[in-house]
Each structure stands twice: as structure tokens, then as C-alpha cells.
Amino acid sequence: MKSSNPVLAQLAGRSQQHASFRPGPGAGYPTAPSYQGYAGTSADRMTIDDVVVRAVTLLAVVGAAGALAWSLLADSKYAGGYLLGAAIGGLALGLIISFARVTNPVVLLTYAAIEGVFVGLASAFYDARYHGIVVQAAASTFAIFIGMAVLYKFKVLRATPTFVKWVTGAIIGCFALMLVNFGLSFFVSGGIGIRSGGPLAIIFSLVCIGVAALSFILDFAAIEEGVRAGIDRKFAWYAAFGIIVGLIWLYLEILRLLGYARR
Numbered sequence: 001m002k003s004s005n006p007v008l009a010q011l012a013g014r015s016q017q018h019a020s021f022r023p024g025p026g027a028g029y030p031t032a033p034s035y036q037g038y039a040g041t042s043a044d045r046m047t048i049d050d051v052v053v054r055a056v057t058l059l060a061v062v063g064a065a066g067a068l069a070w071s072l073l074a075d076s077k078y079a080g081g082y083l084l085g086a087a088i089g090g091l092a093l094g095l096i097i098s099f100a101r102v103t104n105p106v107v108l109l110t111y112a113a114i115e116g117v118f119v120g121l122a123s124a125f126y127d128a129r130y131h132g133i134v135v136q137a138a139a140s141t142f143a144i145f146i147g148m149a150v151l152y153k154f155k156v157l158r159a160t161p162t163f164v165k166w167v168t169g170a171i172i173g174c175f176a177l178m179l180v181n182f183g184l185s186f187f188v189s190g191g192i193g194i195r196s197g198g199p200l201a202i203i204f205s206l207v208c209i210g211v212a213a214l215s216f217i218l219d220f221a222a223i224e225e226g227v228r229a230g231i232d233r234k235f236a237w238y239a240a241f242g243i244i245v246g247l248i249w250l251y252l253e254i255l256r257l258l259g260y261a262r263r
Helices: 007-019 048-072 081-100 105-129 131-152 161-184 199-229 235-262
Strands: none
Touching: 048 105, 048 161, 048 199, 048 235, 081 105, 081 235, 105 131, 105 235, 131 235, 161 199, 199 235
């Protein structure tokens, strides 16, 4: 099957070739020490348990940072500034991690902490207006995640090349529309209307929720491929990062949709 994640596919391909020979400088393959154990024991290879442990760790940091931000920063007159700063910081660091394929746990834990501040303040904002909405959004998020894991486990949904193309295109499309809406909002009230709370905004949030849910299938397939190919276990941090990004996006979209329904 064609790879559902180009990054992990490339890493897996390099790992398999590195198990046979050690390329010299200029051969096009990494020569870092972390790639020098694949032909030996399996202790250096990523496992599903590695990804689970790291994903839980990152999620715990998000939760702890969110709780602290909610209790310490939400009532501050600078709460809006903290929210904006966390949003920009999280986006910038997330892009760096994605494009540079960062596996350093310190960087990834920092990202989780920044995102935790953003999620905590956003949650406090919604809960102040619609009491109990945060619990509903969190429960719905994990229910959808578990549901997608079950569907993948029993092969109801598989990351075929066509599936990957459609989901990847949908993700790009969703974020492109968000950027366009954000830019136009400086000139036209409400931008293009996908965040205004009207019928179009509800439809857009439903689409985002569906796309975010389907993105987990790509994550599961990429992790499965990485484990099968025996890539370095340090990439378990990178795989866990992908899952956390999906969970945060899904949670925020559900929170927004529930907010629309409460109006």
C-alpha cells in the first residue's frame, strides 16, 4: 500500500536501506547515530506502545497547562493577549515541528504546553458563556477518536491512496478557508462567514469535524507503517505529535459547534 504519510514513508524507506548498508557522506541518507541500530536489536525501533506513551505524555501536558491557564490567566485583563500569543506561538512552533520533522521531546513538550494555554483559555471563554460545554466537547472528542480507532482496527476505513489524497486535500482546503476568512475579517465583518455562527459556519464546523476525525486514519496507518518498517523509536514523538494536533483541532471544532447550538 502506498504510504499515507510522506514523512514517515521516507523515514521508513531510509530505515530499511540503512539496515543493509551504511551510506557515506553525500549518499543522500542520514548518517546521524540514531539511524545506526536498525540492523541490530529491536530495542531501537519504534513500537505502538512507544507512540501511545508519548501521546499520553503530550496530552497530559496539554491538560495540565490548560488547567493552569484557566485558573491563573482566564480572569486577567490580558487574557485576550495571552490567548492570541498562545495561538500564534503554537501555530509557529507546530509548523516548525512539521516541516523540520522535529523529534526532540523538549520541543514537543513545549509545543504541548503552549497549545495547552491556548486550549485552556479558549475553554474558559466558552464555559463562562455556556456552562458545561467543555465537558461535552471533551467527551465527544475522545468518543470520536476511539470510534475512528475501532473503525481502523476492523478495517472499515483504510488509508488507501485515494483516501489519503481526499483527506489531505480536505485538510488543506479547510485551513486555506480559515486563513482567507481571517484575512478578510480585517476588511469585512465576519469575513466569508465560516465563523459567524450562521448556517454556513455550522456547515463548515461539521465539515472540519469530519475531516479531523478522518485524519486519524492517516495517523494510524502511518504509525503502523513505521512500526512495520522498523523506524527509529525517536520518531514515536513525531507520530504522537500528529495525534495531538488532530485531537486539539477536533476538540476546538466541537467546542465551537456546541457554542453555535447554545446560542
